[in-house]
Amino acid sequence: MPTDLKDVQAVAEALGQKFDQFKAKQDERYDLIEKELVTLKRPGSIAEGRKSQASSEGKSALRTYIKSGDDSGLIELQGKAMSIGSDPDGGYAVPEYLDQEVESLELDASAIARLARTVTTAGPNYKKVINLRGTTSGWVGETDGRPETGTPQLAIIDIPVGELYANPKLTQAMIDDAMFDAENYITTEIGDEFSDQLGAALFNGDGTNKPTGILTKTITAEADGVRAFGSLQSVESETAGAIGFDDLKNLKAALRAKYRTGAAWIMNDNTALVLSKIKDNNDDYVWRDAVAEGEPDTLFGYPVEIDENAPDIAAGAYPVLFGNFQRGYYIVRRTGRRLLRDPFTSKPYVNFYTTERVGGDVVNSECIKLLKVKAS
Structure with missing residues (x-):
């Protein structure tokens, strides 16, 4: 018995109404998600506020450490707003905002650093396996025989990580001066030294405790x-x-x-x-x-x-x-820059010995x- 045309139309209309309802709900959800994303990106949003708070906490902890040697604030920030890396020689992972400032100066000073790929390692070196294209390949039909493939020729690029250091110093009188921005001075000095050294090494480094330069x-x-x-x-x-x-x-x-x-x-x-x-x-x-x-x-x-x-x-x-x-070029960083306040070695100066571990090579x-x- 043939199906009545009116029944088919009724079913189609019912399905259409359900689809319209489903689409309306999804559009509403999409609009809500989009509004939330815009809010998160907007200056003054919760995400921005948390970032600003973390930066403020980092600056405050660093200021206290520079002026008095009180490291309680830095210890508290470990694992919270810090770039963490183990260092058996002591020192503290620098606050995230200082880490970003130093890296920004390095990128400003070096085109290779801006353009190359940066990878991180937890060890003293980074290894990458390179295929020298020794493997045979080709097109075949569905029932054609497959010739044996050649043995791929592999090479290993081993990029060691060297230690780059800066050791800016201040007198205690400068540190005690309320009008002197000690943390900004330290940040700028470290950034300038690191950027100059890294930029030169990416061109002319010999690969011994430093990147291998392109030239x-x-x-x-x-x-x-x-x-x-x-x-x-x-x-x-x-x-x-x-x-x-x-x-x-x-x-x-x-x-x-x-x-x-x-x-x-x-x-x-x-x-x-x-x-x-x-x-x-x-x-x-x-x-x-x-x-x-x-x-x-x-x-x-x-x-x-x-x-x-x-x-x-x-x-x-x-x-x-x-x-x-x-x-073509990899810059390898070992996680975490370190800062150590040293008031003993160069009296009456206070040294701020800072290190980062970095390497690089053509891949x-x-x-x-x-x-x-x-x-x-």
Whole structure:
């Protein structure tokens, strides 16, 4: 017996009404969640308030420790608003706000630090296994035989973590001066020292108790797939002592297309000034100034990052780097910066011995290319 059409329509209408009710409830829930997220992001929200309170507590505890050596506030903050790391030599994990201030100064000073990937380790080193692409692969049909795959060629990159220290000092009279902002002075001194040392090491470090700098790697003109593992490729300029339009094009082309997403240029201000005046074959500048404050200039559509540690244009130098540094270079940090107040070693000064543990190395040498200035 055929189903009555009116019955089918009634069932369809009932289902439609239930779906509309369900959709209305879900829309209401979505709106509520969205409002809560906006509230949490808004200045003065509960989340912001807790963050501000933690920062205030950290500053207060640090101020007390600097002025009197009273460490009770720092001990109380352990595990609460601190960057925690064990240290058998003593000292206290610095408050989170100081940790962030120091790291911010390091990023401001080093383009490599801004662009590279940062990983953390709890031990004295960080190991990464690299596949040298020795495994065989290919396409086959559903019933075709599968040839045996080759043995993959693996290499291990071992990045040791060295200790970077700063030891700013103050007289007791300066500490006791109510008008003197001792904690800000200590924070700035530590940040400046750490940023200078780290920025230089990421270019020229020898890997002994410090990062292995990009310019200390073996550098050759050999292309990807030919040169030895871990060595970097350079592209030489066509004119001695100078950089031209074609040199930049050649350097860009040397980086494989799959690595160009996220790629950037690194150079110092002097080099940037020279390159900003280069024109293409149509007499147009290839450099594009940033359109908004805080945005980087671009070269061939890729951002330009300025780093004063990059060398100047000179015969045999490598003043321009181009690559995907997020995939090509790892900075390894061992959790926690440490601070130790020492009023005994350098009387009448009070030392504030501060350490951080950091290392770094190239992990994918295909991702970073260097422009070499022709000597003659």
